Amino acid sequence: FLFALVCLLAACAGPQTNAPADDFVRVQGTQFMLDDEPYRYVGTNMWYGAYLGAPGELGDRERLIKELDLLHAKGINNLRVLAASEDSELMRAVRPAIVENKEGELNQALLQGMDFLLAEMAKRDMKAVLYLNNFWQWSGGMSQYVAWFTGEPVFDPDVTGKWNPFMQNSARFYRMPEAQALYRDVIKTVVTRTNTITGVAYNQDPTIMSWQLANEPRPGSDADGRPYFSHFEKWIDETAGYIKALAPQQLVSTGNEGAMGTLQDAELFEQSHASDNVDYLTFHMWIKNWSWFDVKDAEASYPGAWETAQEYMQQHMAIAERLNKPIVLEEFGVERDNGVFARNTRTKYRDRFYAQVFNFIESNARAGGPFAGSNFWAWGGFGETDREDYMWQPGDDFFGDPPQEAQGLNSVFSNDESTLRIIKDHAQALQAIE
Numbered sequence: 001f002l003f004a005l006v007c008l009l010a011a012c013a014g015p016q017t018n019a020p021a022d023d024f025v026r027v028q029g030t031q032f033m034l035d036d037e038p039y040r041y042v043g044t045n046m047w048y049g050a051y052l053g054a055p056g057e058l059g060d061r062e063r064l065i066k067e068l069d070l071l072h073a074k075g076i077n078n079l080r081v082l083a084a085s086e087d088s089e090l091m092r093a094v095r096p097a098i099v100e101n102k103e104g105e106l107n108q109a110l111l112q113g114m115d116f117l118l119a120e121m122a123k124r125d126m127k128a129v130l131y132l133n134n135f136w137q138w139s140g141g142m143s144q145y146v147a148w149f150t151g152e153p154v155f156d157p158d159v160t161g162k163w164n165p166f167m168q169n170s171a172r173f174y175r176m177p178e179a180q181a182l183y184r185d186v187i188k189t190v191v192t193r194t195n196t197i198t199g200v201a202y203n204q205d206p207t208i209m210s211w212q213l214a215n216e217p218r219p220g221s222d223a224d225g226r227p228y229f230s231h232f233e234k235w236i237d238e239t240a241g242y243i244k245a246l247a248p249q250q251l252v253s254t255g256n257e258g259a260m261g262t263l264q265d266a267e268l269f270e271q272s273h274a275s276d277n278v279d280y281l282t283f284h285m286w287i288k289n290w291s292w293f294d295v296k297d298a299e300a301s302y303p304g305a306w307e308t309a310q311e312y313m314q315q316h317m318a319i320a321e322r323l324n325k326p327i328v329l330e331e332f333g334v335e336r337d338n339g340v341f342a343r344n345t346r347t348k349y350r351d352r353f354y355a356q357v358f359n360f361i362e363s364n365a366r367a368g369g370p371f372a373g374s375n376f377w378a379w380g381g382f383g384e385t386d387r388e389d390y391m392w393q394p395g396d397d398f399f400g401d402p403p404q405e406a407q408g409l410n411s412v413f414s415n416d417e418s419t420l421r422i423i424k425d426h427a428q429a430l431q432a433i434e
């Protein structure tokens with residue numbers, strides 16, 4: 001009887017807070033491993049996942065469940081999600097924000113939104129990559145930290161149109177001890193949080209595959225950032241080490257774009273990602289943003305864009321091999337045909353680009369290469385807008401496109417059947433690779 005009572009009490013002790021180690025994604029050379037099997041994934045970017053999961057008017061839990069069910073049905077099993085935003089005067093920053101002020105008070109509804117998202121993802125065997133800052137302006141980010149601790153007005157690229165000085169200003173963040181202290185407080189609070197729905201501590205939750213330093217952190221602008229590269233390299237190593245100490249069961253990555261996000265210098269990307277605290281490499285690929293592809297001159301510009309894209313991917317495979325780390329393409333995308341934003345419009349070039357990227361990944365994986373996964377940018381799902389300018393306003397539906405871009409620019413919608421077919425085929429192809 002006593003033995004039975006002890007077992008019963010143990011069973012009632014609440015959810016496991018120390019999941020078996022093999023539930024976590026691990027790194028073995030250039031491969032991810034999960035439950036002793038190679039883990040490769042097709043994922044998406046859903047920056048707004050915690051916003052959708054928030055209780056009450058702020059979120060839309062019914063929509064989130066619909067989105068996760070559809071994603072799961074299409075074989076999309078990895079979500080890259082914003083885990084810290086900063087309250088800001090920046091014109092195109094999302095509101096509200098997780099970090100409410102320079103004192104580090106956090107928005108509890110948005111943290112509960114992350115709790116709900118992770119709990120629902122766990123039910124669908126999905127894995128999360130959570131980024132803890134942003135080099136860009138659309139979630140406050142590093143430039144908001146700079147404003148908080150210099151007392152200077154925010155440097156708003158959506159007002160000035162000046163991106164190089166904005167990037168140089170954001171990069172001051174790495175050199176500001178007070179900003180770094182608040183950032184680390186936020187990291188510690190989020191990484192060690194106990195999920196209010198599952199009772200599992202975040203750093204004990206195998207749903208979280210990786211903590212990411214930021215979205216697209218850069219050393220500064222391509223023109224003027226080089227003198228500050230050493231601060232960037234040191235920030236990566238030390239911050240990644242700080243997170244690893246808080247979450248030894250989970251992976252750490254930077255969220256960097258690769259060479260194009262490191263002063264267009266592949267050697268500096270390799271050097272800044274050699275740290276043992278960085279478990280795997282990330283790179284992004286923007287054929288339109290980087291002027292490789294012109295959607296208004298699509299037929300003429302696409303072949304050259306694809307040639308350059310292949311070279312960019314090959315270049316990063318070689319770096320991953322040299323560093324003996326897995327690598328994931330965690331952002332890639334292209335607009336709808338003719339650059340329109342509305343759903344129910346053609347996506348011929350997007351479909352071609354996705355299919356060719358996926359084919360490259362499958363070929364590399366079959367050859368035992370380091371290409372371990374991808375997250376397309378980005379998931380728009382069931383999002384709807386009736387804004388004539390397609391620009392997000394507080395209270396509007398969330399799209400894969402953050403508030404600084406037209407809602408529909410790169411979003412894949414729930415009824416983009418041709419694109420979803422290509423994604424699902426890729427998921428099945430990955431599953432079939434030994």
Ligand SMILES: O=C1NC[C@H](CO)[C@@H](O)[C@@H]1O
Pocket residue numbers: 136215216286289331377401402405410
């Ligand atoms: O992280 C990013 N990379 C490119 C996206 C599309 O332009 C952009 O919305 C986002 O800031």
